[in-house]
Amino acid sequence: MKFTNGFWRIRDGVEVAYATEARDVRVESKRFTAFASVQKVTRRGDTLNAPLLTVDCFSPAEGVIGVRVTHHAGKRRPGPDFALAAEPGGAGEVRRDGAVTELTSGPLTLRLDRAAPWSLTFHDADGRELTRAGRKGTAFATTDDGAHHVLTQLALGVGEHVYGLGERFTPYVKNGQVVDIWQADGGTSSEQAYKNIPFYLSSRGYGVFVNHPGAVSFEVGSEAVGQVQFSVEDQTLEYYVVAGPTPKDVLTRYTGLTGRPALPPAWSFGLWLTTSFTTDYDEQTVTSFVDGMAERGIPLSVFHFDCFWMREYQWCDFQWDPEVFPDPEGMLARLKARGLKVSAWINPYIAQKSPLFEEAAALGHLVRRPDGDVWQWDLWQAGMGLVDFTSPDARAWFQSKLKPLLDQGVDCFKTDFGERVPTDVVWHDGSDPERMHNYYTHLYNQTVFELLEKERGQGEAVLFARSATAGGQQYPVHWGGDCWSSFEAMSESLRGGLSLSLSGFGFWSHDIGGFEGTPDPAVFKRWLAFGLLSSHSRLHGSSSYRVPWAFGEEAVDVARRFTLLKHRLMPYLYGAAAEAHRTGVPVMRPMVLEFPRDPACRPLDRQYMLGADLLVAPVFGEDGEVEVYLPEGTWTHLLSGERVTGPVWRTERHGYDSLPLYVREGAVLPLAADDQRPDGDWLDDLVLLVHPSDGRTYTRQVSVPDLTGAPAAVFQVRRDGDLLRVTVDGTDRPFTVRVAGGATAGGTGEVTVPLR
Template identity: 85%
Template sequence: MKFTDGFWRIRDGVQISYATEVRDVCAESKRFTAHAAVKRVTKRGDTLNAPLLRVDCFSPLEGVIGVRVTHHAGKYNPGPDFALTADPDGAGTVRRDGSVTELTSGPLTLRLDEAGPWTLTFRGEDGRELTRAGAKGTAFATTGDGAHHVLAQLALGVGEQIYGLGERFTPFVKNGQVVDVWQADGGTSSEQAYKNIPFYLSSRGYGVFVNHPGKVSFEVGSESVGQVQFSVEDQSIEYYVVAGPAPKDVLARYTALTGRPALPPAWSFGLWLTTSFTTDYDEATVTSFVDGMAERGIPLSVFHFDCFWMREYQWCDFAWDPAVFPDPEGMLTRLKERGLRISVWINPYIAQKSPLFDEAARLGHLVRRPNGDIWQWDLWQAGMGLVDFTSPEARAWYQAKLKRLLDQGVDCFKTDFGERIPTDVVWHDGSDPERMHNYYTHLYNRTVFELLEKERGQGEAVVFARSATAGGQQYPVHWGGDCWASFEAMAESLRGGLSLSLSGYGFWSHDIGGFEGTPDPAVFKRWLAFGLLSSHSRLHGSTSYRVPWNFGEEAVAVARRFTLLKHRLMPYLYGAAAEAHRSGVPVMRPMLLEFPGDPGCRSVDRQYMLGPDLLVAPVFTEGGEVEVYLPEGTWTHLLTGERVTGPVWRSERHGYDSLPLYVREGAVLPLAGDDSRPDGDWLDNPTLLVHPTDDADWTAEATVPDLTGIPAAVFTVRREGDRLRVTAQGTERPFAVRVPGGASAQGAGEVVVPLA
């Protein structure tokens, strides 16, 4: 939200008060509190009839410093609040030196000098200034409608770039943008977003998290071009500066604060096929799809039933439509006998026609208006109500309905919707409706995910979620929502996923071929390669089926090629997944995450690193023309073996069976011997694809995890002159070693491979 009219003036109807000078500082051993006057105090009378801002500075975790700015402290906060991890004793250390107070936490220091104008300065471990809240950096404002806002501004350095703020489909670099953190069902072609996260990451090696679950308005160099401003309609604002110095360090600390992603089961990384949305289907249709994939040699891992598995006008009552699925238990048994997992679509709404509506209403499980009426509307489902997940009883009731589906053979749920949450309602626990608008999706997905963990066990739970807020990364997987079937939407989807990955989310997917409309075969084939080189891969559409043979025999070949390739890559990919679970570093990584020191990577949004060592550049043209940037080092194309030395921009042309897919110099890729499934025995005849550097003392390691993400074997590679020596720990089974463009060898325990 903008409060100023240009640089000099305040907007009509706005009154704004800036922290101007320090009046006192109360320091403890691990935190301090300062009071700031909003005007110069030259005599005692100046303290009368004037506001005073309280600013609390503290550290919840090492490398994270929080600032809470409060105008009137008496406002009641009914919640909800983000659940944050914090050291109960505090993680910082306060030092006083004359007029200067400093709070240091790990590599991050906050400095306040009482002798000068009000300024909060954040410095890194090397003493370099990261950012500061200067002359207009701490304030409150009232607007003509009587609303009260608290705001902060943090300085942007020369050339500094800002990323994240959730899954945003607007330009990847957020400088110059106005971003309102407010859930909306707006597709992938506007400034609205399904996943709004009040966290941004800076190219200068720090992040900022605004700890407010409601609407947070960001002006990213868009009101004051040298500042990132964020404001909330409240009496206080709390934000955390998160230290780096590398972007990976920022994400590690941020996810330590807000929650690390769970590790999805390995089977979920295989190919998902759905019925699509409004298409006609029954068991015969489903069986024909499954048979068709098998006949064409395209391994399938998950079959998903979208909305119309239930009766029309009755979503969600979790009952199979008997007209098209008269024997759901038998059907699911038959599908599971073929090795498939089963997913079904759900949402948190209950239509009035469903018998569950009366049941939920009688039990008090639906959200109500202030006058006691059940909140209803006809958008999406006729007369639908909204499950009140703030009620423990409603959560248990909802889980009991889902458990019946699990008992029938369902394995996971697509948790759709959760964005259009009203604010003119009363919640069971008294939550503030404005704060609950964004937060509702967190309760929704947590309710479903916790049931899956309880019934299927930890490590087996996975959802396919559309909406999320801060902390939602704990409940993977998330997909990019409703996109068009076009190259432009394909690029939009990637931008959204890359922004989400810089917001703490480890796993992300999208609808292969696009959701709305029917893709041109060229779009579908190009999207297949992109989708199967994402963390999770799903064929899904709206009004048409997404079975590959509907798009020609070449599409079938492309689907088969990249599905088998993904299965071979699973030991590597699951290692990256385990890293996301441990540290918060995502599987799909914007280039700047792996190469923060390379300016050429900072605005690249049409390619990414898949794990630490694979560079993927999807092709967004029918003819196969694509530009790709390769950072410093020697890169080897995984499919062709071509070697390219960077840094370099390349213009390439690829057929539908290829795309820029480069392996980083120094990488050791463990490949599965069995490409028929994503969750096979990865130590059964694996191949280590070794890309040595020219360093005479080069060594590297490759880890093959088990299906729980724990390392099952470690392979150490050492260069010894003109050969490589590879030794295995944790396994005595045979393995192969291959050097692209060179020799290969096989053995057990230890293998030596000549380089020439």
């Protein structure tokens, strides 16, 4: 929200009070509280009839400093609130030296100087200023309509880039944008977003998390061009500055605070095929799709039933349409006998025609209006109500309706929607409706995920979720929502995924070929390569099927080629997945995450790193022409073996069976021998594909995980002159070492390969 009219004036109908000086500072061992006047106090009378801001400064965890700005502290706090992991008693240490008070937590220091005009400055371990809330940086504003806002401005340095704020499809670098954190079902080609995260990451090596689950308005260098301003309509604003120094460090600390992603099961990394949305289908259709994939040599891992597995007007009643699926148990058994996992579509809305509507209403499990009536409307489903997940009983009731599906053989759920949440309602636990609007999706996905963990076991739970807020990364996987079937939509989907990756989400997917419309075969084939080089891969559409043969025989070849490639890459990809689970560093990584010191990488939004060592640049045109940037070092094309020395920009042309897919210098890619499934025995005839750094002695450790993500074998790869020596701990099974463009050798225990 904008409060000013240019640099000098305030907007009509708005009054703003800025913190001007610290009148007092109360110090404890790990925190301090400053009291800021909003005008210069030159005499005692200036303290009368004037506001005072209370500014609490504390550290919940190492490398994270929180600031809570409060005008009137007596406002009722009904919740909800983000569940944050804090160290008992807090972290950090406060030091006071004359007029200067400093709070230091790990490599981050907050400094307040009472002798100077009001300013909170944040410094890294070397004393470099990261950002500051300066002259207009701490304030509250009132408007003629009676609204009260608290706002903060944090300074932007010259050349500083801002990223994140959720899965946003607007430009990847957020400088110059107005971003409203408010869940909406807006597709992928608008400023609205399904996954709104009040967290941004800076290219200067820090992040900022606004601890408010409701509406947060960000002006990212848009109102004041040298500032990131964020505001809430409340009496209190709390934010956290998260230390680096690297972007990876920031994400590790941020996800340590808000939650790390669970590790999805390895089978979920294989290819998912769906019925699509409004298409006609029955068991015969499903079987024909599964048969068609098998006949064409395209391994399939998951089959998904979209909305119309239930009866029309009855979403959700969680009952198979008996006219279309008269034998659901038998059908699911037949699919599972073919080695497939099964996914089913659900949402948190109960249509009036569903038998569950009357049951849920009678039990008090649906959200109500202030007058006690059940909240209903006709958008999406006729007369639908909304499950009240703030009620523990409603959550247990909802889980009890899903459990029979798991007993039938369903393995996971696509948790669609969760954004259309009203604010003119009363929640069971008394939550503030404005704060619950964004937070609702968290309770929805958490409810379903916890049921899957309970019934399927930890490590087997996985969702295909559309909406999320901060902390939602704990319940993967998330997909990019409703996109058009065009090259432009393909690129905006990637932008959204990169933004989400820099918002703490480790796993992300999208609808291969686009959701709305029917893609041109060229779009479909290019999207196949991109989709199968994402963390999760799903073929899904709206009014048309997405089986590859519908787009020609070449599409079949492309689907087969990249599905088999992904399966071979699974020991490498699942290692990256385990890292995301441990550290919060995502599988699909924006270039700035791996190369933060390379200025050319900071704006790149049409390529990414898949794990630490694979560079992927999807092709966004029918002619196959693509621009790709390779940072410093020697890069080897995984498919062709071409070697390129960076830093360099290249314009390349690729057929549908290829794209820029480069391996980083020094990388060791563990490759599975079994290309028919994503969850095979990766140590069976394992190949280590080594891309040695030229002329240097070095050692690299490579871990091959088991299906739980734990190390099954750890390889030490050492270059010593013209020899490459590889030793292994954890297994005595044979493995093969292949030097890219060079020799190959195999054995057990220790393998030596000549480099020349």
